[in-house]
Amino acid sequence: MSDPVVTADLLGRLDRLPMTRTARLTTVLLIVVWVAEGFEAGIIGPILLIVKAPWHLTSQSTAQLGVASTLGILVGAALAGRLADRYGRKVVLLCGITLFSVFAAACAVSSDIGWIMAMRALGGLALGAVFPIPYLLLSELLGKRSRASVIATASAMLALSYIIPQLTALAVIGNTPFAWSWRILFLIGGLPVVAIPFVYRHLPESPRWLLLNGRASQAQALVERMEREAGYEDGESMVNSGTAGVVQAEYAAYSEPGHQATALLRQPLLGRFALSLLICAGATASGYVVVVYAPTLYAGMGLSNHEALLATAALIAGGVVGAMLVGSLADRLGRKKTFLIYSLGAVAGYSLLAMSPNASLSVCFGILSAFFSTGMVPFSRLFTAEQFPTHTRGTAAGWVESIGRFIGGVLIAGSIPYVQTTWGTGAPFWIISAIFLVCLGPVMFRARETKGMSIDQAGAV
Numbered sequence: 001m002s003d004p005v006v007t008a009d010l011l012g013r014l015d016r017l018p019m020t021r022t023a024r025l026t027t028v029l030l031i032v033v034w035v036a037e038g039f040e041a042g043i044i045g046p047i048l049l050i051v052k053a054p055w056h057l058t059s060q061s062t063a064q065l066g067v068a069s070t071l072g073i074l075v076g077a078a079l080a081g082r083l084a085d086r087y088g089r090k091v092v093l094l095c096g097i098t099l100f101s102v103f104a105a106a107c108a109v110s111s112d113i114g115w116i117m118a119m120r121a122l123g124g125l126a127l128g129a130v131f132p133i134p135y136l137l138l139s140e141l142l143g144k145r146s147r148a149s150v151i152a153t154a155s156a157m158l159a160l161s162y163i164i165p166q167l168t169a170l171a172v173i174g175n176t177p178f179a180w181s182w183r184i185l186f187l188i189g190g191l192p193v194v195a196i197p198f199v200y201r202h203l204p205e206s207p208r209w210l211l212l213n214g215r216a217s218q219a220q221a222l223v224e225r226m227e228r229e230a231g232y233e234d235g236e237s238m239v240n241s242g243t244a245g246v247v248q249a250e251y252a253a254y255s256e257p258g259h260q261a262t263a264l265l266r267q268p269l270l271g272r273f274a275l276s277l278l279i280c281a282g283a284t285a286s287g288y289v290v291v292v293y294a295p296t297l298y299a300g301m302g303l304s305n306h307e308a309l310l311a312t313a314a315l316i317a318g319g320v321v322g323a324m325l326v327g328s329l330a331d332r333l334g335r336k337k338t339f340l341i342y343s344l345g346a347v348a349g350y351s352l353l354a355m356s357p358n359a360s361l362s363v364c365f366g367i368l369s370a371f372f373s374t375g376m377v378p379f380s381r382l383f384t385a386e387q388f389p390t391h392t393r394g395t396a397a398g399w400v401e402s403i404g405r406f407i408g409g410v411l412i413a414g415s416i417p418y419v420q421t422t423w424g425t426g427a428p429f430w431i432i433s434a435i436f437l438v439c440l441g442p443v444m445f446r447a448r449e450t451k452g453m454s455i456d457q458a459g460a461v
Contacts, residue, residue, distance in 0.1 A: 007211045010223050013232075014207060015143045015454045019150070020229035022204065022222070026141060027150060029203050030134035031157040033097060036192035037130045038161030039168075040104050040123065041069060043189055045312070046169030047182050049295045049305055054178060059417040061113060066293065066417075068117040070409040072124020073131070074402045080129035081398015085391060088213075089137050090205045096129030097192055097199070105190025108183040132381065132397045139385035140206040140393075144454050145331075148382055152327025155378030160320045162290075166313040170306070208390045208455070263392045264399065268461060272387035275447050276400045277407075279339070279380040282435045284408030286346065286373035289432060290315050293416050294366070300425055301359045311363045318367035319374025326375040327382070334451040335383060339443055342379065343436045345372030350433040354426035373432070380404075386450045386458040393459065 017023070048062055057065070076096075084092045103123030107116050138151050168188065172181045210219040227233070264273050289297075294315055298308040322342070330338045349369030356362040381397070388396040412435070416428045450458040 003216065006216050006220075010207065010211060010216070010219055011454070011456055013227065014141075014223050015456075017143050017226055017230050017232070019142075019146055020226045022226050022229060023142060023146075023150075025202060026204060027138065027154050029199055030137060031154050032195065033093065033130060033192075033199070034134055034154070034158035035161035035164070036097065036195075037100070037127055038158050039164050040100055040189040040192075041127060042162040043165040043168075043185050044069065044120070045293070045295050046165050046173075046309060047185055049299065049308065050169070050173060050178070050182050052296070055111070055113070059421050062296070063414050063417045065113070065117060065120070066288075067410050067414045068120035069124035069127060070288075070405055070413075072121040072126075073128040074124075074406050074410070076125035076128020077132060077398045077401035077405065078128070079125075079398070081132065081394045081396065081401070083129075084133055084136065084394035084398070085209075088205050088209055089133050089140075089394065090203055092129050093133045093137075093203075094196060094200055096126045096133070098196055099123070099126035100130060101190045101193035105187055107189075108186040111182075128398075128401065132401045133394075135381040135385055136394055136397060137203075137206055139382070139455050140208040140390065141204070144452060147455065148330040148335075149327035151382050152330070152375075152378040153324050155381070156320045156323035159316060159323045159374050159377065163313045163316045163320075166295075166309045166316070170309055173305070212390050264396055269388060269392065269396070271446065272448075273396060273400065275443055276380070276384040276387055276396070277404055278439050278442060279376065279383055280400050280404030281407040281412075282432075282439045283373065283376040283380040284404050285412040285435055286350075286369075286408075286432050287377055288409050288413035289416065289428060290319060290366075290370050290374060293413065293428075296417070297420065297425065297428070298359065298362070298366075300420065301362055303359055311359075311366065314363060315366045315370040316374075319370035322371035322373075322375030323378050326379050330379065330382065331451065334449050335379075335386075336444060336447055336449055339376075339379065339383075339447075340440070342372045342375050343440050346376065346436045347433045349373070350429040350436075354429035354433070356426075369429070369432075373436075383447075386453070386455060387448075389459045389461060390456070 044066060048057070048065060051057065052062060080092050080096065100123045103119045103126065107119045109115070134154070135151060138154065139147060142150055165185070169185060172184055176184060204222055205218070207219040207222050210216070210222075263269055290312070294312040295305075295308045298311045299305060303311060326338060326342060329341070346369060349365055349372055353362060353365040353369050356365050384397050384400050385393060412431065419427045419431065
């Protein structure tokens with residue numbers, strides 16, 4: 001570990017900085033990573049639409065293919081979070097990009113359902129590493145003035161990336177033979193591997209992770225570079241008693257034998273973990289409805305495949321706007337008020353969608369639902385990052401992502417085809433509305449308000 005005084009000084013200097021060239025480049029690189037991850041996660045929706053009839057897929061096999069990568073993500077996210085705390089955010093992210101690209105391309109090798117499910121599951125292991133780490137890197141690099149708004153805007157590009165599979169499928173369907181169309185879509189998912197050298201060269205490691213692991217010289221070089229980019233003087237001391245106290249407490253906890261293995265099982269972190277998990281599960285379930293199952297849900301309402309893809313793209317576009325606004329609202333109104341607004345908006349949108357009398361209104365209400373529910377995705381990850389100290393932040397984020405996706409992406413979203421077949425088209429939307437209502441009470445009454453805090457103060461025990 002680095003000297004606590006040096007750490008407190010560098011953290012104070014880092015937290016005062018505006019958006020610099022390094023911060024902007026890091027944000028852009030992580031957006032590119034998210035876009036690649038979003039394409040790979042979202043491409044299965046259009047592919048299911050293409051292959052469902054020719055391959056004679058049942059509701060059960062459709063659900064299994066839809067959530068196969070999620071099963072891998074459950075394990076991958078939990079492992080990656082712990083690895084990111086131990087070996088660094090950057091190296092785990094690069095390994096994840098490489099592996100999910102390889103397994104995405106491997107899906108194109110065979111039309112065997114078992115093979116594709118296996119490759120999607122293995123690719124999900126890597127996606128589990130890719131998805132949460134950009135949130136960690138941004139939250140640990142950016143100052144308190146821009147953290148929420150930049151993370152939300154960057155995450156909105158992740159939501160926007162889910163349109164790309166729909167548009168790509170529209171370009172491929174009808175212009176290539178069926179035997180090649182689904183293969184081409186999988187192969188495109190393998191392209192991100194070519195960007196690895198550039199990301200390796202230009203993406204910085206988390207300065208807070210560097211300081212915690214005794215690499216103060218690298219952290220100092222990064223902070224000084226960002227200060228020069230912002231026009232600030234090098235070496236101006238920014239130590240304050242609050243930051244110094246947080247650093248001392250974190251170093252003491254980090255040095256305690258066995259602390260990292262049990263920290264999340266003790267208060268107050270256990271309570272924070274439960275709240276983070278609650279929000280993540282709800283956001284994940286609604287996200288899977290929009291990205292994975294919206295094409296087949298709209299097709300079940302009578303829309304053609306082409307119209308269903310266009311409707312899904314419209315939903316995702318609405319979600320992008322909601323995700324972009326949630327950060328600025330969180331900075332302006334606070335985290336809890338923003339959560340209240342978006343939760344009630346999602347409940348209203350999905351309730352109207354469930355009662356919609358025709359496909360046209362369903363698209364309109366779907367856009368409203370996606371605006372609020374997709375906005376909850378970056379909010380949930382920002383909320384999680386702000387609940388934990390640096391030495392457990394990766395582990396906590398990984399387990400929240402893993403368990404949250406199991407509840408939201410497997411148990412809830414995986415049951416959607418069955419629910420739709422058994423209880424009707426509107427039933428899945430009532431379920432999502434109920435989930436957001438369940439989340440409201442605990443979060444509003446138990447969560448801390450972290451508006452205006454540094455990431456270190458927000459996560460302090």
